[in-house]
Amino acid sequence: MTGPLWVLLLKGAWITVQLMLYSAALAAAVAFGIGLARTSRLWIVRFLSGVYVEFFRGTSALVLMFWLFFALPLLGWQLAGLWAGTLALGLSYGAYGSEVVRGALQSVPAAQREAAVALSFSPWQRLRKVILPQAVPEMMPPFNNLLIELLKGTALASLLSIGELTFEAKLARLSTGESAQVYGIILVMYFVIAFVVTRVMRLLERRAKASVGQASLAGGGHR
Amino acid sequence: MSADSSLSKVTVNPAVDGSELIRFDKVTKRFGANTVLDALDFTVSSGKHVTLIGPSGSGKTTILRLLMTLARPDEGTIRVGGEYLTHEERGGRLVPAGEKHVREVRKNIGMVFQQFNLFPNMKVMRNITEAPVHVLGLSADEAEERARGLLELVGLTEHADKFPTQLSGGQQQRVAIARALAMRPQVLLLDEVTSALDPELVAGVLDVLRDIARTTDITMLCVTHEMNFARDISDDVLMFDAGRVIESGPPEKIFNDPDQERTRQFLSAVL
Ligand SMILES: Nc1ncnc2c1ncn2[C@@H]1O[C@H](COP(=O)(O)OP(=O)(O)OP(=O)(O)O)[C@@H](O)[C@H]1O
Numbered sequence: 001m002t003g004p005l006w007v008l009l010l011k012g013a014w015i016t017v018q019l020m021l022y023s024a025a026l027a028a029a030v031a032f033g034i035g036l037a038r039t040s041r042l043w044i045v046r047f048l049s050g051v052y053v054e055f056f057r058g059t060s061a062l063v064l065m066f067w068l069f070f071a072l073p074l075l076g077w078q079l080a081g082l083w084a085g086t087l088a089l090g091l092s093y094g095a096y097g098s099e100v101v102r103g104a105l106q107s108v109p110a111a112q113r114e115a116a117v118a119l120s121f122s123p124w125q126r127l128r129k130v131i132l133p134q135a136v137p138e139m140m141p142p143f144n145n146l147l148i149e150l151l152k153g154t155a156l157a158s159l160l161s162i163g164e165l166t167f168e169a170k171l172a173r174l175s176t177g178e179s180a181q182v183y184g185i186i187l188v189m190y191f192v193i194a195f196v197v198t199r200v201m202r203l204l205e206r207r208a209k210a211s212v213g214q215a216s217l218a219g220g221g222h223r
Numbered sequence: 224m225s226a227d228s229s230l231s232k233v234t235v236n237p238a239v240d241g242s243e244l245i246r247f248d249k250v251t252k253r254f255g256a257n258t259v260l261d262a263l264d265f266t267v268s269s270g271k272h273v274t275l276i277g278p279s280g281s282g283k284t285t286i287l288r289l290l291m292t293l294a295r296p297d298e299g300t301i302r303v304g305g306e307y308l309t310h311e312e313r314g315g316r317l318v319p320a321g322e323k324h325v326r327e328v329r330k331n332i333g334m335v336f337q338q339f340n341l342f343p344n345m346k347v348m349r350n351i352t353e354a355p356v357h358v359l360g361l362s363a364d365e366a367e368e369r370a371r372g373l374l375e376l377v378g379l380t381e382h383a384d385k386f387p388t389q390l391s392g393g394q395q396q397r398v399a400i401a402r403a404l405a406m407r408p409q410v411l412l413l414d415e416v417t418s419a420l421d422p423e424l425v426a427g428v429l430d431v432l433r434d435i436a437r438t439t440d441i442t443m444l445c446v447t448h449e450m451n452f453a454r455d456i457s458d459d460v461l462m463f464d465a466g467r468v469i470e471s472g473p474p475e476k477i478f479n480d481p482d483q484e485r486t487r488q489f490l491s492a493v494l
């Protein structure tokens with residue numbers, strides 16, 4: 001492979017990383033918003049957030065991406081490919097993530113909430129000071145899995161002709177005919193990105209656990 | 224256990240003259256078809272130490288949870304210091320209390336739980352100071368000073384910087400007592416606070432509570448199976464059965480010469 005082709009693939013990898021980070025940020029915001037809404041005391045809030053989750057889990061991210069990129073312009077909004085991809089991935093993976101958030105919130109013993117009530121904390125203080133700090137470490141391992149899934153999902157964006165890794169690989173293959181080599185390289189590139197993501201998430205998990213006094217447990221490498 | 228110097232820092236809210244502080248009026252609480260409290264009436268005078276005894280399932284925990292506003296009665300009213308816990312007076316009528324009202328009256332009440340329920344994400348010091356700072360509006364310095372006085376009272380001065388998981392059950396429970404007292408409630412609710420502890424750790428916690436009972440004017444409502452402790456600290460003992468107070472009186476009377484056969488049976492089973 002020649003130099004320019006390497007540049008092509010590295011640029012693609014960089015777009016992939018960007019797409020992953022933007023989508024992950026949106027997905028995280030959606031996950032917390034919807035996940036909290038699903039534990040609301042108001043049934044209408046629970047209901048609407050439930051509808052959101054069912055809808056976005058039930059539709060494919062790819063179709064959503066096509067819709068945002070090809071159908072929305074017909075209604076007068078033209079989204080750049082990167083943003084259509086970010087939106088589609090962020091909204092779908094946010095729906096999965098909200099289930100993680102909800103599960104983690106519910107895993108905090110009710111007694112913790114009651115102790116916070118007994119100290120007259122407001123609902124918001126209970127959430128921020130007591131519930132979330134204990135729930136967040138629980139979210140980290142499943143969030144890591146979702147993030148890896150999201151990384152793989154970014155390849156869908158190649159179908160919008162966004163110049164991410166898979167798309168650039170297609171170009172490289174067309175210009176060289178070296179299918180095995182090109183796809184071998186991007187396989188390794190995806191793996192390296194996933195590896196880094198996992199390392200970072202482990203670090204965050206350890207940090208989160210240390211902040212709830214479980215530092216010694218986190219080092220054990222269980223789970 | 225406690226140096227007397229530290230006790231000046233654990234004064235509680237002034238008593239509302241020696242009169243009644245807690246009043247249950249015809250309080251009924253049901254869980255489904257199970258009527259746990261049945262038109263329950265009782266009062267507790269300010270500064271008194273009252274022990275609730277009775278068989279398992281008789282509703283002792285339920286009473287404390289109602290007082291802590293962790294549960295609401297189905298019927299009847301509860302007042303603490305003349306204020307309705309569960310209701311608000313609006314235009315001369317009683318309406319169910321809103322969240323804001325409940326949060327305000329709940330500040331007068333503190334609770335210590337069987338399982339301690341310390342916040343595992345906060346060190347001991349922050350467990351104690353967090354609510355005084357963020358609920359009562361104390362400065363960080365004030366709250367820390369108050370917390371140090373209380374840690375001295377419960378004999379844990381050197382553990383301020385540890386996480387709860389690094390403490391024994393008995394130590395955790397003493398932190399929980401300090402945490403409740405840091406809010407300077409008028410009423411302290413204690414629900415079987417030693418029954419989750421290894422036997423050798425029980426005495427330390429009971430000693431702390433004896434100290435508090437002796438040296439403060441806080442009103443205590445206490446559920447316990449430690450009958451010697453109940454005898455020591457109680458002004459009054461209430462015997463519950465089937466959702467009602469079937470007998471009440473000073474500990475000497477209840478423990479030595481109860482009027483009710485049911486009380487006699489219960490005591491002979493637990494003593
Ligand atoms: N959240 C709940 N849902 C349904 N039933 C409940 C609930 N809480 C308590 N009960 C029932 O109410 C009754 C009284 O319970 P409570 O915990 O007040 O008894 P207790 O006197 O504290 O008993 P123990 O000595 O065993 O602690 C029991 O029959 C119990 O099963």
Ligand SMILES: [Mg+2]
Nearest residue numbers: 283284285415
């Ligand atoms: Mg009980």
